Amino acid sequence: MGGILEKIEQIQLELSRTQKNKATEYHIGLLKGKLARYRQQLLEPAPGSNSSKGEGFEVAKSGDARVVLIGFPSVGKSSFLSKITKTKSEVAQYAFTTLTSVPGVLEYEGAEIQIVDLPGIIKGASEGKGRGRQVVSTATTAELIMMVLDATKGADQKDILTKELEAVGIRLNKAKPNIHFKIRKSGGIKFNSTVPPKYLNEKICYALLKDYKIHNADILVRDENATIDDFIDIINEKHITYINCIYVYNKIDAVSLEEVDRLAREPDTVVMSCELELGIQDLIEEIWYKLNLIRLYTKRKGTLPDLNLPQVVRKDSTIEDVCDSIHRDFKSQFKYALVWGSSAKHSPQKCGLAHKVHDQDVVQIVTK
Numbered sequence: 486m487g488g489i490l491e492k493i494e495q496i497q498l499e500l501s502r503t504q505k506n507k508a509t510e511y512h513i514g515l516l517k518g519k520l521a522r523y524r525q526q527l528l529e530p531a532p533g534s535n536s537s538k539g540e541g542f543e544v545a546k547s548g549d550a551r552v553v554l555i556g557f558p559s560v561g562k563s564s565f566l567s568k569i570t571k572t573k574s575e576v577a578q579y580a581f582t583t584l585t586s587v588p589g590v591l592e593y594e595g596a597e598i599q600i601v602d603l604p605g606i607i608k609g610a611s612e613g614k615g616r617g618r619q620v621v622s623t624a625t626t627a628e629l630i631m632m633v634l635d636a637t638k639g640a641d642q643k644d645i646l647t648k649e650l651e652a653v654g655i656r657l658n659k660a661k662p663n664i665h666f667k668i669r670k671s672g673g674i675k676f677n678s679t680v681p682p683k684y685l686n687e688k689i690c691y692a693l694l695k696d697y698k699i700h701n702a703d704i705l706v707r708d709e710n711a712t713i714d715d716f717i718d719i720i721n722e723k724h725i726t727y728i729n730c731i732y733v734y735n736k737i738d739a740v741s742l743e744e745v746d747r748l749a750r751e752p753d754t755v756v757m758s759c760e761l762e763l764g765i766q767d768l769i770e771e772i773w774y775k776l777n778l779i780r781l782y783t784k785r786k787g788t789l790p791d792l793n794l795p796q797v798v799r800k801d802s803t804i805e806d807v808c809d810s811i812h813r814d815f816k817s818q819f820k821y822a823l824v825w826g827s828s829a830k831h832s833p834q835k836c837g838l839a840h841k842v843h844d845q846d847v848v849q850i851v852t853k
């Protein structure tokens with residue numbers, strides 16, 4: 486492992502020394518490609534060991550979605566978990582109070598959201614300092630990351646944590662790049678684009694793929710703003726996870742109002758004080774919103790739906806998805822669905838499997 490860490494360090498040094506301009510773009514792109522390849526090796530379990538990612542921090546997933554708390558030591562992660570769930574995670578003034586993952590359940594209007602408190606991480610965590618890498622890797626299992634920041638501390642916290650997450654393949658608040666890429670057995674590299682990309686070209690893609698020992702592939706760039714980094718992510722697709730993130734500044738009780746106002750204006754950001762119980766309800770609403778989930782109320786013929794027991798599905802789900810979430814072969818018995826609510830043209834509307842449901846719709850599924 487030492488060898489890889491050295492190589493990573495060398496590349497990072499070279500990257501930091503190389504001025505960014507049109508002339509060095511190609512060279513920088515290749516260095517980044519190499520870096521991605523080494524980092525991936527670092528995350529793979531050592532040969533012979535049967536350890537997997539995040540070992541020691543695995544907790545069974547439960548409920549409708551998982552949110553993980555990532556942050557430096559003593560920013561208030563455990564304070565937050567203890568405040569919003571019935572689980573008590575130890576809170577103390579000293580760093581590294583929490584030494585393992587602690588799951589709790591947040592109930593939100595009938596939905597159950599698992600919140601996982603984790604040990605604090607520090608700069609370099611992703612490169613295997615202590616158990617830091619395992620902690621950071623645990624974040625890949627989340628539907629939403631809550632990055633907990635300390636309002637009294639410097640502006641570089643967010644950047645350092647983002648880099649640690651990026652190093653394990655996590656991309657925050659970003660959609661998968663719109664680049665079609667398929668490895669072939671023969672035919673060479675075919676590079677095409679719908680609109681000429683501004684930051685990518687045939688030459689750099691060839692060179693990157695050569696370094697990955699890929700000689701036959703189709704590339705179709707569908708986004709003119711796609712970058713070299715985006716293309717590297719697409720080559721490494723299996724190791725990249727796109728996850729939504731909420732940035733949360735805690736301890737706003739300890740800074741000026743002007744500062745609170747400034748922090749609250751940063752994108753995707755919520756401010757709070759666990760100590761004074763400020764902003765917590767807003768944050769819970771934001772967590773729900775960012776999870777992109779909706780609640781449906783299912784009912785049987787002649788009965789009223791149980792409004793305390795919603796069925797939680799992803800936004801943009803169809804009746805087919807709803808059937809699948811009830812039972813694996815439920816679809817085979819499906820005749821039609823009756824839907825009441827904002828997705829229905831009239832109440833109830835008789836719908837097929839392709840109908841898209843909305844939040845708070847009532848659904849009755851009629852079987853054969």
Ligand SMILES: Nc1nc2c(ncn2[C@@H]2O[C@H](COP(=O)(O)OP(=O)(O)OP(=O)(O)O)[C@@H](O)[C@H]2O)c(=O)[nH]1
Pocket residue numbers: 556557558559560561562563564565575576577578579580581582583584603604605606735736737738739757758759760761
């Ligand atoms: N002023 C202030 N202090 C807070 C707030 N929330 C938590 N703290 C204090 O910050 C300290 C650390 O809180 P923890 O909840 O243990 O922090 P943590 O992020 O879980 O820490 P580790 O597990 O060590 O990584 C404790 O002394 C808390 O009382 C807050 O909103 N304002």
Ligand SMILES: [K+]
Pocket residue numbers: 558559560576577578579580581582583
């Ligand atoms: K602490």
Ligand SMILES: [Mg+2]
Pocket residue numbers: 562563564574575576582583602603604605
């Ligand atoms: Mg803690």
